[in-house]
Amino acid sequence: MSFRGKDVLCIMDFTRNDLERLFRIASSKFEGDELRGRVIAMAFFEPSTRTRLSFETATLRLGGGYIGFDAVQATSVAKGESFSDTIRMLDAYADAIVVRHSLEGAAKLAAELADSPVINAGDGSKRHPTQAMIDLYTIWKEKRGIDNLTYGVLGDLRYGRAAGSFLRALNIYSPKKVYLIAPESLRPREELLDSLKMSWEFADLSEVLPELDVLYVTRIQKERFPDPAEYERVKGSYRIDASLLRDAKSSMIILHPLPRVDEIALDVDSTPHALYFKQAANGIPLRMALLREVVP
């Protein structure tokens, strides 16, 4: 199915075939000027240098141009204007709109208001579909498939939008098993757990590590804990270092949406498990493939 002109709001809107096609295009090392003469609006209402630069680079590499603003400029661009009105304005200027916003559902609202396709670059704490595509693409490339693997998803599974999107994304495939590794207060919301179709359970990292094929790590932020003592007590259980990895399969890969702080020790970087820099680099070809397919 073609997704020309289609909005990219939630990873669950995509089928295996859609994603397979994207992954093939992304891995074909294509170059082109499919976006020549096209203008992409980068509407970043919330700070995210990494995601913004990645979308801008992908646009430029396809010969396109972009307009837009970051979170600091957004306040002055808007001058009290509502999000809805800013989106209507950008819709008149651009061929597609990339949206990042702190409110949940902002991208969906933008898609309802705009005729141009809207790409969700992260809204609220639940959805970040292009990150999920990059995560899946990285696994697809490294493991030659996404099904029948055992996954550990570690960190903030409640407020972290990358982890939530990744879990939703796994729904599209048939993992052998998914272990959710998180402190009790950061476990996924009921509605996310209800939506998981695969076999999953809560687990401690040390118990399941030897089984894992993929370990997806996200940051646990101190601010999420009402009691700082609780954070100090649990943080050690969610930190990965090289000595811990002696118990892991040699083929196990570690993913992280980046930026990391100290949840993955530097001594992991030089191990064959560390895939997170490759994963970040995969963001460009994947977003190029997506823009090529979506922008009318």
Added chain:
Amino acid sequence: MNAEDKLVVRRISNGTVIDHIPAGRALRVLGILGITGDEGYTVALVMNVHSGKLGKKDIVKVEGRELSKEEVDKIALVAPTATINIVRDYEVVEKRRVELPGMIEGIVRCVNPKCVTNAPREAAKPRFRVISREPLKLVCEYCSEYLSEDEIIAQLAGS
């Protein structure tokens, strides 16, 4: 109306009879209609009477008051089995079944403070999909947050 109802409360001359309310929910229905007793309407409330269909049911009769479509839609959320009879001159002139649609728009708010539908001045109207009817459970179309029956009742009674 069966004979037993007539025994419990006399017929009204003009107004609305809300029948087949699930037992115990008549007060919630009054709450939704904003009827506190201070408005001066003659109101009859019957709770936990025998009903062939429901086992037990509640009935609310309000003299001199007909319901708007919005009120009927709200009643559907807490009393999906209810029937609404409009009475004029002691005759039922209109009989309506309430209907719980698959999609609920604009009647209740999302409980997620970070949901775009709660942002002031934005064009998003709260919209929910019904994912369970008994007990009632809605999911926000924008942020996927659940809205439970208790939350819905609390909102409707408060508004």
